[in-house]
Amino acid sequence: MSQYHVAVDHLEDDADRPTTTYLGIVDQAHADEVRAIAALEASPRFVREHPRLEGAFMVLRDDGDLDVYVPTDAAEYRVYAPDETGKTPQDSDADTAEGLQMPRGSSGPAYISGVTRFGRQSIGGAMDTPGNPPRVVWHTTESPAGASYFTSIAAYLIRVGAEPQVIYDPVTDKLGQFGPLTRSGRALKNDGSRRTNREGKVCIQVEVLGRAASPWTRGFDPAEKPNFRRLLAAARAHGVPDVWPAGAPKGTAAEVAKGPRSRTTWQSRGGHFGHGHVPGNSHWDPGAISTAVVPGKAGGSGEGGQDPAPSTSTYTVRKGDTLTSIAKAHGTTVAKLVSLNGLKDADEIRVGQRLKVAAAPAKPTYEPFPGDGFFHGGRNSPIVTALGHRLVALGFGKHYKSGPGPDWTNADRDNVRDFQRAQGWSGTDADGYPGPETWKRLKVPKV
Secondary structure (H helix, E strand, C coil): CCEEEEEEEECCCCCCCCEEEEEEEEEHHHHHHHHHHHHCCCCCEEEEECCCCCCCEEEEECCCCEEEEEECCCCCCCCCCCCCCCCCCCCCCCCCCCCCCCCCCCCCCCCCCCCEECCCCCCCCCCCCCCCCCEEEEEECCCCCCCCHHHHHHHHHHHHCCCCCEEEECCCCEEEECCCCCCCCCCCCCECCECHHHCCCCEEEEEECCECCECCCCCCCHHHCHHHHHHHHHHHHCCCCCCCCCCCCCCCHHHHHCCCCCHHHHHHCCEEEEHHHCCCCCCCCCCCCCCCCCCCCCCCCCCCCCCCCCCEEEEECCCCCCHHHHHHHCCCCHHHHHHHHCCCCCCCCCCCCEEEEECCCCCCCECCCCCCCCCCCCCECHHHHHHHHHHHHCCCCCCCCCCCCCECCHHHHHHHHHHHHHCCCCHHHHCCCCCHHHHHHHCCECC
């Protein structure tokens, strides 16, 4: 009969690593009983198998602690301290939270405002292909959310060496980081010799507490989740476009298994990906999450993860008005009106009362087409810079070694050509020089 070393990991929000308390050795009957209790429908405990050590398992607890069980006859076991190695080894030059060096060309924040920092903040290193487009990869922890699972799951990810940069609880809106967004995570498996964790300008990995079979976006309102909005704003600040290049995440493991997990799409396109989209990986998470929520539309938060002051106007309550009718007339929700005005009772509004209502979002403005022949060697213009940033945001910036900048270069032309070919054009229609139709589809923001 097998025996197990047993320990408990306890993770404080400001701890460098979990505090581990060794409890001794138990027999197989005890381990079986622990598993049986965790399997009960009403149990606040949840079993996770160790991803690399056969027979070892951990128990996520709703009080935030993590119970660790490792067979005594394991060839190698680490029960006294968390595993220091992961799916991608740490770099010797990995940054710590102190003295962080921002990579050249970085445009977004290393840390999201107000996050909890877990662990040593040194999970990865520099990106292998910083000239490739930026992306976000969404995972699910296949576990409960809410309660204190936020810390017990964080302790689990540290112990098994599979930390993303970000962990998010959609129930409590808690947001944490294991390392800077500008460095690699280690929640993905390599695709042969290609290190998927280090693909692109940034590869921001997000572990969301939840299960793929029950998408966490159901009933989820981003308007009520400021940390979630900060997360998306930080991704946009790094140039991650609001698109799913490989398509919306699929709803079953069987659908994901049909593939394809396109290497070309993964390596050449920027945007949002699910774990099930990434070549070299076998997981099918995050499930059929709503693309209207992830990433939704820009404008909920300012760049760098800071919430701007809301743009509002006022409305004077008239006889016969209800919050429902007012919300409908102004394209908002009752919940948003209640929150915006600090109302305690949604049924008690009075005639003549002035309510804040969200103002209509400003219509985006685009740079007018500068004309045929504008783009040529020697051209130096802020319009060229704006074009370059737009190409990067859309996932067509792989030819830039630095920049984008105001000088029209072959890199600009090659990136425009890639964009044109993605529209299905060829020949002279994909010559790398923006014409009226190319410019219309690019939607370059007004300079």
